[in-house]
Amino acid sequence: MARQIDHLSRSDDTYLVSEDSSALDIDSKKEDYGDGEIDAPAIFLCGKCRLPFGDSLSWAGSDDEQNQILLKRVNENIVVGKEPFVYGTNEEQRCLAVNLTCRGCSVKLGHMYMSTPKSLDYKRSIFCLMVENIESYVLGSSDQQVAAVDSEERPVTLEYMDNVERQMTKIKSLAVTIGQRLLEIEVDLQGKLRTT
Incomplete structure (x- = not known):
């Protein structure tokens, strides 16, 4: 069945999932943002109050079926719930999870799986954020304007x-x-x- 693992620790103002958790890893770190071929870092914000809570440098993957992005690390603007609940409708896919809410406006941003079946082990102890409740801003994006000096x-x-x-x-x-x-x-x- 499911194993219960708690890899969540707090370091300074950042929540961090420890490295031995079964999370998706980014294939390679992308560091050259100037040539346009490699994605620039993105900042993730609450969709309601625009409070920043994380960035793409802690990217752990995405789940298109669930419309989620997965982060290994977030800052103190995400409140990790204390009351676990059963998540999932299919009996084979049921998990124990806690809610993730915005510290600024208390809107639900996603959840974190605390106990999962083997097929969802890669999501355990990862910040699973609902895309419809968040916004992102890409650093150096083309919609930025240079200050015009006429x-x-x-x-x-x-x-x-x-x-x-x-x-x-x-x-x-x-x-x-x-x-x-x-x-x-x-x-x-x-x-x-x-x-x-």
């Missing part, structure tokens, strides 16, 4: 500052000249009004 929003340089200061000095000088001229006109008008 001619009117160019960076401030010393040369630009000198030019602005010269123009401000001219404007101040012109304002003083206009002010003096208006004062002279006012004095002249007051003198003319007194004589009449």
Whole structure:
């Protein structure tokens, strides 16, 4: 029947499934993200409150039938349930599992199998996350935009500052000249009004 194994440990702010668990492993680590042929790392977020909880560097596989992704490691934003329940409808596929919920909004993100039949041993003690309840963001994805600096929003340089200061000095000088001229006109008008 099923074996019960608990390989879940907590290290700093990350939950980690120990290496001797029967999880799917990534065939090879992908490290070169610049040439576009290899997938860049992805960040996984809660679909409701967008709280990040893991990344693709802890990828353990996926289950297309169940519409799940499998991670070996997540951070403290995933709350591992304490109450196990029986999961599965087919008697040969029944498992003992606990819920995985988001710390931010308490939405159910998936579950973790604590005890499995032999056919599901690869999922035991792995974070099984429901794709419909999560979002992902690929680092360096093409939908990112480069900050556009048009001619009117160019960076401030010393040369630009000198030019602005010269123009401000001219404007101040012109304002003083206009002010003096208006004062002279006012004095002249007051003198003319007194004589009449």
